[in-house]
Amino acid sequence: MDVYADSIIFGLKAVRPDWEIIELAPYPFDCNNSSLWVRGRKFYERFWHFPQTVIQHSADIFHIIDHSEGHIVNWLKKTGKPVIVTCHDLINFFYRENLQGSLKVPIISDIMWMNSVKSMRNANHIITVSQVTAEDAVNILNIQPQQITVIPNTVDPIFHQLSTTEINDFRQQQGISPETLCLLNVGSNHPRKNISTILQALTILKSQGLLYKFWKVGSDFTETQKQFIFTHKLEDNIHYLGQPNKALLLKLYNAADILLAPSLHEGFGITLIEAMACGTPVITSNTSAMPEVVGNTGILVNPTNPKEIASAVLSLHHDQIYYHKLVRESLSRIQNFHWRYIAEKIACTYEKIIINQV
Numbered sequence: 001m002d003v004y005a006d007s008i009i010f011g012l013k014a015v016r017p018d019w020e021i022i023e024l025a026p027y028p029f030d031c032n033n034s035s036l037w038v039r040g041r042k043f044y045e046r047f048w049h050f051p052q053t054v055i056q057h058s059a060d061i062f063h064i065i066d067h068s069e070g071h072i073v074n075w076l077k078k079t080g081k082p083v084i085v086t087c088h089d090l091i092n093f094f095y096r097e098n099l100q101g102s103l104k105v106p107i108i109s110d111i112m113w114m115n116s117v118k119s120m121r122n123a124n125h126i127i128t129v130s131q132v133t134a135e136d137a138v139n140i141l142n143i144q145p146q147q148i149t150v151i152p153n154t155v156d157p158i159f160h161q162l163s164t165t166e167i168n169d170f171r172q173q174q175g176i177s178p179e180t181l182c183l184l185n186v187g188s189n190h191p192r193k194n195i196s197t198i199l200q201a202l203t204i205l206k207s208q209g210l211l212y213k214f215w216k217v218g219s220d221f222t223e224t225q226k227q228f229i230f231t232h233k234l235e236d237n238i239h240y241l242g243q244p245n246k247a248l249l250l251k252l253y254n255a256a257d258i259l260l261a262p263s264l265h266e267g268f269g270i271t272l273i274e275a276m277a278c279g280t281p282v283i284t285s286n287t288s289a290m291p292e293v294v295g296n297t298g299i300l301v302n303p304t305n306p307k308e309i310a311s312a313v314l315s316l317h318h319d320q321i322y323y324h325k326l327v328r329e330s331l332s333r334i335q336n337f338h339w340r341y342i343a344e345k346i347a348c349t350y351e352k353i354i355i356n357q358v
Helices: 001-014 036-055 072-079 108-121 131-141 164-173 195-207 223-233 247-256 270-277 289-295 306-318 320-338 337-356
Strands: 063-064 083-087 125-128 148-149 179-185 213-218 238-240 258-261 280-286 299-302
Touching: 001 337, 036 072, 063 072, 063 247, 072 083, 083 108, 083 337, 108 131, 125 131, 125 299, 125 337, 131 148, 164 247, 179 195, 179 247, 179 270, 179 289, 179 306, 195 213, 195 223, 195 306, 213 247, 223 270, 238 270, 258 270, 258 306, 270 280, 280 289, 280 306, 289 299, 299 306, 306 320
Parallel strands: 063 083, 083 125, 125 148, 179 213, 179 258, 213 238, 258 280, 280 299
Antiparallel strands: none
């Protein structure tokens, strides 16, 4: 959400420099703190104190950037000002185990999250980051299609192609030889991220004699996955790199030969456009929002089939003409996610809503 908020503000200040933009955020709490007192304070801040802070501000339009905070719509109705909500995904409807809750009381977390998301119905307008998410909002929440505008995420300008010298120097620092195929995965380790199937594909690649290194960035492997890596003797092929800052992540995207991201479900898939902006071809899923994001500039696979994932890797590795074709097409397609283009679409949406309120 920080990335999304920063991108919107950066873009709007450029395309509408005369606008005054006020950014509001709730008091931050340590999400890993298990204290009931801290969790209770977080609950109070999110559902009572912060909404009260928001309604005390005067604005021509309010934009709630996270559908999980949709309950604020009900508070803002008191102001009579138009409200827009961005819905990034409705994944929790498909993976209910996500709702573990700030108070460790799943039923309360479920109820509060459901109330927040359903409150989007009361907004003047909803932005979704993909057509798939828009369809989910219509089918699951019974939101009218005309109440929704699809505006994709924007790629952070920091992500771009580095020079060949910079890439080679970084790969050398990481101990990656020129002959080694470098695969990258960026993100959490939620089951929908499909890391276990990726590991199965990696065993196939090793059995076929491919010289590769797999970089995992973000959440670490689970204990079960670590045991799988040990059992199949993949330790030398796999390196967990923690949670890098943007500067290091830029180098990782550029130094990798392929982004391997066969998620089972995504509301958008921002790592896809980050990799594409760095000229790194993408292997991703043929389901959910991923085809919508990459179009024909990446390889789409059945995410439940490790053989198909491994085959896609080998295809890119052995066919350099096809590989470089995807690089060129990815760099061209990424212009659809340029910050100025996205900011202009958001600004026009604001203006239409405000005009309709007059």
